[in-house]
Amino acid sequence: MADPIRIMIVEDHNIVRQGLVALLQTVSDFVVVAEAADGRRAVELFREHQPDVTLMDLRLQKMNGVEAIGRIRSDFPLARIIVLTTFDGDEDIYRALQAGARGYLLKGMEGDELMDAIRAVHAGKSRIPSAVAERLAGRMSGPVLTDRETDVLRLIVKGNSNKEIASKLTITEATVKTHVNNLLSKLGVSDRTQAATTALQRGIVHLD
């Protein structure tokens, strides 16, 4: 038999992570060599163990999954990382793949698919389920928010008025209104409350 696949698991919910470990240990050619509960620790442990495949959730303490992927890949460009998350919205999928993830799995999938994906990614392939790929395509076709618009959107979600946004970005309220207008049309909604909820739904911003 070939060498086992050495796996690192990055997941902030202890019970879930321990469950994943137990699940993967039931497969003879998998061995979990490291576990991390947050992004910073993930980067450290990757350096130390250099696992064959890394399973990474995106919502993490201290450093989010996307940033952790980026840092790991900048040190180890061949790192094979699979995102394993509970669908955080189109935007997160896109950013994770941009950062260098080779696979993107949803926790709702079957354990078998997880095993397959680990083997596939370990063999140098990538693994994007069609359901995820479709969302990605949708994101591509849709309009992309500019940096400034994203700034404004983030402040809207936090409950700021246009005046407050203007103050925080040191621009006039009129300018904020322009950005808000562009946001609304790009997001396909008609007011800021809808903008906030769809931004959360699509994962463009998060509540912390």
Next chain:
Amino acid sequence: MADPIRIMIVEDHNIVRQGLVALLQTVSDFVVVAEAADGRRAVELFREHQPDVTLMDLRLQKMNGVEAIGRIRSDFPLARIIVLTTFDGDEDIYRALQAGARGYLLKGMEGDELMDAIRAVHAGKSRIPSAVAERLAGRMSGPVLTDRETDVLRLIVKGNSNKEIASKLTITEATVKTHVNNLLSKLGVSDRTQAATTALQRGIVHLD
């Protein structure tokens, strides 16, 4: 050795559920007798297997966890159910305990605590971590939204204007404004967008 504790797991994410099963199987006096991926199935399987302890997530397809708990407890008042979730906000904790849950655990806790909780609840005790209990106390002290206010809040989160809300509830816009005003002061916010985001954060309503 005593009889093993017969456990049912209700969790919509397959991978997480299978991980939990694998984790619990590592303990000799636990045996997982049923698994459900949604609330309806949970009620069916409880009838069929009548497990000693049920681990239940709250965010489920077809029937949410709170409703499933209520139905199970109406048929089996002695059912011992532990909520195992990723903190959905104060409101869900309250509703789950109201519905008859004996324990409320967060997925971020250690596996040991899960095992302890299962044994404690099986022995007829209850298990509410202090972190959860504090939030519960906070909820108690805070003002409680009326039914109508909750209706309005739900429609606000969906992005409806006051006029649209009035139409959908078949009341006048003036009345809607009254409810909105009461909502804002009860939630301690100053506009509807903040109301929407804090409602999501506190788990009073959910995005689907």
Next chain:
DNA sequence: CTCCTCCTCAACCTTTCGATGGACCTTGGT
């Protein structure tokens, strides 16, 4: 019965939003 809460509605006023049109500037392609 009476008190209290909730739901309902109205009038009035102030502030905020959203829509529109146009300015300047940088960037990349011709």
Next chain:
DNA sequence: ACCAAGGTCCATCGAAAGGTTGAGGAGGAG
């Protein structure tokens, strides 16, 4: 060098939202 495009910026105006006060009816608790 040019100009086309997109991003950021700003002003004005009508519409919507929020604040305030007041008030009537229905239903439950004491």
